[in-house]
Amino acid sequence: xSIEALIMQVLSGLSTGMMIFLIAVGLCLxxxxxxVLNMAHGSMYMLGAFLCFWLTSILSNIAGSFWWTxxxxxxxxxxxxxxxxxxxxxxxxxxxxxYQLILTFGVILLVSDTCKLLWGVEFHLVPYPRPLNxxxxxxxxxFPTYNIFLIIIGALIFVGLWALMxxxxxxxxxxxxxxxxxxxxxxxxxxxxxxxxxxxxxxxLAGLGGVLTAPVSAITLGIDATILIECFIIAVIGGLGSxxxxxxxxxxxxxxxxxxxxxxxxxxxxxxxxLMAVVLIIRPWGLMGKPE
Amino acid sequence: MVxxxxxxxFMKRIRWSSSxxxxxxxxxxxxxxxxxxxxxxxxxxIEMLIMIIAACGLNLMMGYSGMVNFGPAGLYAVGAYTTALxxxxxxxxxxxxxxxxPVAAAIVGAIVGWFCVRLTxxxxxxxxxxxxxxIFTIAYEWYSFTGGDNGIVxxxxxxxxxxxxHYYYFTLAITIVCLGLIWIIIHSPFGKTMQAYRENPExxxxxxxxxxxxxxxxxxxxxxxxxxxxSMYCGFNHNVFANYAHWLKGTDFIIACLLGGMYNFFGPxxxxxxxxxxEKLVMSYTEYWLFVLGFIxxxxxxxxxxxxxxxxxEKFSTIRVKYDTQG
Numbered sequence: 001x002s003i004e005a006l007i008m009q010v011l012s013g014l015s016t017g018m019m020i021f022l023i024a025v026g027l028c029l030x031x032x033x034x035x036v037l038n039m040a041h042g043s044m045y046m047l048g049a050f051l052c053f054w055l056t057s058i059l060s061n062i063a064g065s066f067w068w069t070x071x072x073x074x075x076x077x078x079x080x081x082x083x084x085x086x087x088x089x090x091x092x093x094x095x096x097x098x099y100q101l102i103l104t105f106g107v108i109l110l111v112s113d114t115c116k117l118l119w120g121v122e123f124h125l126v127p128y129p130r131p132l133n134x135x136x137x138x139x140x141x142x143f144p145t146y147n148i149f150l151i152i153i154g155a156l157i158f159v160g161l162w163a164l165m166x167x168x169x170x171x172x173x174x175x176x177x178x179x180x181x182x183x184x185x186x187x188x189x190x191x192x193x194x195x196x197x198x199x200x201x202x203x204x205l206a207g208l209g210g211v212l213t214a215p216v217s218a219i220t221l222g223i224d225a226t227i228l229i230e231c232f233i234i235a236v237i238g239g240l241g242s243x244x245x246x247x248x249x250x251x252x253x254x255x256x257x258x259x260x261x262x263x264x265x266x267x268x269x270x271x272x273x274x275l276m277a278v279v280l281i282i283r284p285w286g287l288m289g290k291p292e
Numbered sequence: 293m294v295x296x297x298x299x300x301x302f303m304k305r306i307r308w309s310s311s312x313x314x315x316x317x318x319x320x321x322x323x324x325x326x327x328x329x330x331x332x333x334x335x336x337x338i339e340m341l342i343m344i345i346a347a348c349g350l351n352l353m354m355g356y357s358g359m360v361n362f363g364p365a366g367l368y369a370v371g372a373y374t375t376a377l378x379x380x381x382x383x384x385x386x387x388x389x390x391x392x393x394p395v396a397a398a399i400v401g402a403i404v405g406w407f408c409v410r411l412t413x414x415x416x417x418x419x420x421x422x423x424x425x426x427i428f429t430i431a432y433e434w435y436s437f438t439g440g441d442n443g444i445v446x447x448x449x450x451x452x453x454x455x456x457x458h459y460y461y462f463t464l465a466i467t468i469v470c471l472g473l474i475w476i477i478i479h480s481p482f483g484k485t486m487q488a489y490r491e492n493p494e495x496x497x498x499x500x501x502x503x504x505x506x507x508x509x510x511x512x513x514x515x516x517x518x519x520x521x522x523s524m525y526c527g528f529n530h531n532v533f534a535n536y537a538h539w540l541k542g543t544d545f546i547i548a549c550l551l552g553g554m555y556n557f558f559g560p561x562x563x564x565x566x567x568x569x570x571e572k573l574v575m576s577y578t579e580y581w582l583f584v585l586g587f588i589x590x591x592x593x594x595x596x597x598x599x600x601x602x603x604x605x606e607k608f609s610t611i612r613v614k615y616d617t618q619g
Contacts, residue, residue, distance in 0.1 A: 031414075037414050037417075037418070088590065088594075091594060092593075095593070095597075096597075097360060097413065097414055097417070098354065098360050098546075098550070098554075099550075099593040099597060101360065101362060101417060102543075102546065102547065102550060102589055102592075102593050103589065103590055103593040103594070105543055105589060106585075106586045106587070106588075106589030106590040106593065107586065107590070108586075109582040109583065109585055109586030109589070110583060110586035110587070110590075112582060113580050113582045113583035113586065114583070116580070117580065117583075225425075225539065229421070229422060229425045232418050232421065232422055233422060235418070236415070236418060236419065236422070240414070240415070240418075266433040267429065267430070267433055267434070269426075269429055270426065270429065270430075273422065273423075273426045276419075276422065277407055280407060280410060280411065280419065281407070281410070284410050284411055284415070
């Protein structure tokens with residue numbers, strides 16, 4: 001393989017990885033803080049993608065309609081997440097795991113059939129937004145500018161989240177809640193509010209992921225399940241509940257995927273399954289996680 | 293004290309024999325069923341029976357050992373695909389293909405389980421789901437072998453099973469055998485150990501039980517029963533599709549367990565029957581069955597966590613307590 005082709009493959013892997021990172025990190029955040037595995041997280045992503053399609057077609061005569069969507073759609077998803085958390089999920093935290101899983105699964109079904117009702121079962125496409133609809137030349141090969149943009153956004157979000165967790169009061173509270181919920185509560189921190197905030201932030205990220213992925217993939221029903229499984233793989237590789245783990249896991253996932261496609265185009269996901277199995281045998285708690 | 297224990301023993305014996313009688317009474321209408329209802333309802337009954345096998349097999353794992361397999365559909369599909377491929381590609385005898393299905397599911401279950409039992413709790417559930425999606429991907433994408441999204445259609449079935457009432461009796465017999473086996477497993481020392489593990493994994497390990505091996509055994513056993521259900525469904529439907537392995541199919545089984553109540557032997561039986569009935573009923577009115585199912589799931593997990601049988605048992609036990617205190 002020539003060096004140009006290699007770099008192309010790495011770049012496309014990175015852009016896939018960065019997109020999935022936006023969704024996987026939300027899953028990890030919720031699990032790390034609230035200790036609930038939110039199966040409906042993929043639905044937030046799907047909702048974001050559908051909202052993106054819907055808003056861009058409504059706002060199509062406004063210049064830069066896509067960029068308005070980038071602002072509006074994640075907010076919509078976050079709002080939906082807020083309602084969901086306050087009305088449903090809050091009752092769920094003290095319950096057995098199977099009921100947490102099954103209730104969040106119920107939400108998947110509701111969201112999926114609502115999307116079917118509103119937007120139908122066909123494929124939807126969103127065009128590349130201006131000014132990122134061109135390609136740049138890297139080492140003599142053409143590469144879409146939009147994918148470069150995705151890589152940069154993913155890295156920025158990671159740095160932002162890391163800084164939020166590390167340097168702000170809010171981040172300290174979230175980390176403290178993760179560590180010992182009762183003690184933090186005794187110190188006068190409003191723990192349920194922290195949970196709500198984390199949940200809404202994760203939903204916003206998933207919505208953002210959905211919007212930003214819309215131009216590079218087809219929007220249709222069923223993408224919620226696909227992305228959820230991919231997030232699970234990343235979470236297991238990186239370590240559930242770890243921010244850095246999600247980032248590294250996402251990069252590994254993207255790279256394995258983009259090189260796997262060269263070997264077996266339709267079965268590329270299998271390589272990641274194998275990788276996950278290997279990680280589970282060597283480090284069952286994931287690369288960045290801590291053993292329980 | 294002695295009298296009390298004796299009375300308890302006696303009551304137990306009575307309850308056991310009366311439950312036997314109840315079983316026989318319940319069996320009579322099931323045997324008479326083909327004479328009472330039409331073909332459409334009979335095929336519904338067959339679907340219920342197959343669902344009962346799958347749900348009870350899954351409950352061995354979920355209810356009795358406390359391990360959540362979130363991807364049972366993968367193993368179910370392995371059973372179905374093995375039977376289908378053997379019948380279509382090699383022309384193997386039906387009986388052989390029907391036995392090979394569950395055996396293949398158990399073998400795949402042993403491989404998947406070997407990975408999964410290394411993890412516990414949520415990680416275990418995640419990994420089972422991921423493996424089931426892996427099986428789905430293989431079934432969906434490997435066109436030359438599994439037929440991809442076209443599935444395998446027109447699976448030959450021997451003539452004596454072709455009439456629907458014959459297949460009904462066949463399914464009924466298999467279901468009774470499977471439920472009997474599950475009953476024996478649960479009430480054996482092995483089953484008691486399973487339940488001990490569910491109640492307290494650490495203590496079970498402290499008294500010298502190799503929990504990992506036990507869990508793997510349960511995994512293989514439950515794969516076998518899921519495989520039986522898959523094979524039976526393949527013979528019933530004469531077609532096999534990739535979405536048998538999809539997680540939506542898998543959650544059908546889980547919801548059937550939960551709906552009936554997973555801490556009771558007959559919970560999944562009731563749950564499976566009610567679930568299939570509800571599904572057909574709602575689907576005859578609207579194509580948005582999943583929407584309705586979503587609501588059912590949310591209500592179920594918020595308000596009816598013991599399931600239908602659990603709910604009835606609870607009401608019944610409060611009545612009995614009242615009666616006992618009065619007497």
